[in-house]
Amino acid sequence: xxxxxxxxxxxxxxxxxxxxxxxxxxxxxxxxxxxxxxxxxxxxxxxxxxxxxxxxxxxxxxxxxxxxxxxxxxxxxxxxxxxxxxxxxxxxxxxxxxxxxxxxxxxxxxxxxxxxxxxxxxxxxxxxxxxxxxxxxxxxxxxxxxxxxxxxxxxxxxxxxxxxxxxxxxxxxxxxxxxxxxxxxxxxxxxxxxxxxxxxxxxxxxxxxxxxxxxxxxxxxxxxxxxxxxxxxxxxxxxxxxxxxxxxxxxxxxxxxxxx
Numbered sequence: 001x002x003x004x005x006x007x008x009x010x011x012x013x014x015x016x017x018x019x020x021x022x023x024x025x026x027x028x029x030x031x032x033x034x035x036x037x038x039x040x041x042x043x044x045x046x047x048x049x050x051x052x053x054x055x056x057x058x059x060x061x062x063x064x065x066x067x068x069x070x071x072x073x074x075x076x077x078x079x080x081x082x083x084x085x086x087x088x089x090x091x092x093x094x095x096x097x098x099x100x101x102x103x104x105x106x107x108x109x110x111x112x113x114x115x116x117x118x119x120x121x122x123x124x125x126x127x128x129x130x131x132x133x134x135x136x137x138x139x140x141x142x143x144x145x146x147x148x149x150x151x152x153x154x155x156x157x158x159x160x161x162x163x164x165x166x167x168x169x170x171x172x173x174x175x176x177x178x179x180x181x182x183x184x185x186x187x188x189x190x191x192x193x194x195x196x197x198x199x200x201x202x203x204x205x206x207x208x209x210x211x212x213x214x215x216x217x218x219x220x221x222x223x224x225x226x227x228x229x230x231x232x233x234x235x236x237x238x239x240x241x242x243x244x245x246x247x248x249x250x251x252x253x254x255x256x257x258x259x260x
Contacts, residue, residue, distance in 0.1 A: 023049045023074050030068060034234025036191040036224035037065060037133065041072050043201045043222075044102070044131060047208055048075070057100040060089040062114070064106035065139040083114025086121035089128040100211060102129040108138040111147040111171050125182025125216035129207045132173060132219065134188075135226040136245065143229035147171040150248055155229075170248060174221045178254035184215035187253040190223035192241035199251070206256060215257055223249055 024045035031037045048054045054075050061069040063082035070077035080088040085103035093101040103110075110118050110132050118130065137155055138144040145155040145162060148170045152161040162170075174188040185207050189200035200222055207218035223245050225237035232240060 021046055021049045023054045025072055025074050027071060031065065032226075032228040034225060034227035034237055035065070036135070036222070039191045039197060040104075040131065040133060040222050040224065041069070043197070043204050044104070045073060046201065047205045048073075048100075050205075051208060051212070053100045053208075053212070056098065057102070058092055058096070060085045060092060060101065060103045062103065062105045062109045063140075064109045066104055066106065066133065067140070069104045083109050083112070084117055085109070085114065086126070086128065086130060087117040089130075090121050090124075090126045093126060093128050097127075100129075100208065101127075102131060102208070102211075104131045105133065106139065106146075107132070107134045107136065107148040107173075108141075108144075108146045111173050115147070119176070119180070122177055122217040122219065123180045123182045125184070127211055127214060127216065129211045129218045129220070131204070131207075132221040133224050134173075134221055134245075134249065135224040135229075136170070137226055137229045139226050139229055143226075148173075148249075150244060172249060174219065174249075174254050177217075177219045180217075183217045183219060183255055184213075184257045185210035185218040185220075185253075186255040187219070188221040188223065188249060189251050190241055190246060192223070192225065192238040196251070203253065206253065206258075210256070210258060213258065221249075223251075 057075040059077040062080045062085035089101050089103050134148050136148045144157040149162045154161045177183050177186040187203040189203045190196040203220045207220040210218040227237040
């Protein structure tokens, strides 16, 4: 037994109130300063740890800023081609129905190139969980306009700002998912404040609970910051989520068949 292990174990009449999250690996992050992917990783890993399902969990990572997600999670994983995470996860879950399978995808990946695979997997009620990171921009490839880019937002491919008449409005994926019969759980929360992070963790837990109960497809959208491509410092990025994103992407649970 290591000294660390001995220190973490309750002594005498002490009560254990916090234990080590063994699902999240300790490593130097490759994300930009102020990026919220790290917070999202923490929430997902804590839920898997608390549920005690890490040893039978399979992560399907996709292409984007989080392409190396598997480096951070101490679970089995597979890399999917760009936009195909829900399709790969479908095959994994059907081949291994005894496992817990989740995808981790960005807004460009899931809502653009992968919109077909995502919606059809959801509509079929595939028993997988999709964690959707919405930062309104393509992060990894240079800050291009994404399906979730806000009206008026300037990106490298919308120099004058997104226009309703030219590019259409931002896609609200949580609301779309909630309309599909095969979806058991759909929610959206934000990562800009302590209060919202706590609410987001409850939503992540709700999504995994729905999968484990065999209720169908589960989806949780997390509004996140991208200071690098927004050209903002981390504090200003948090304010942008609160002031600009949440009014367009309202927070809450849009569908939970367990409560119906």
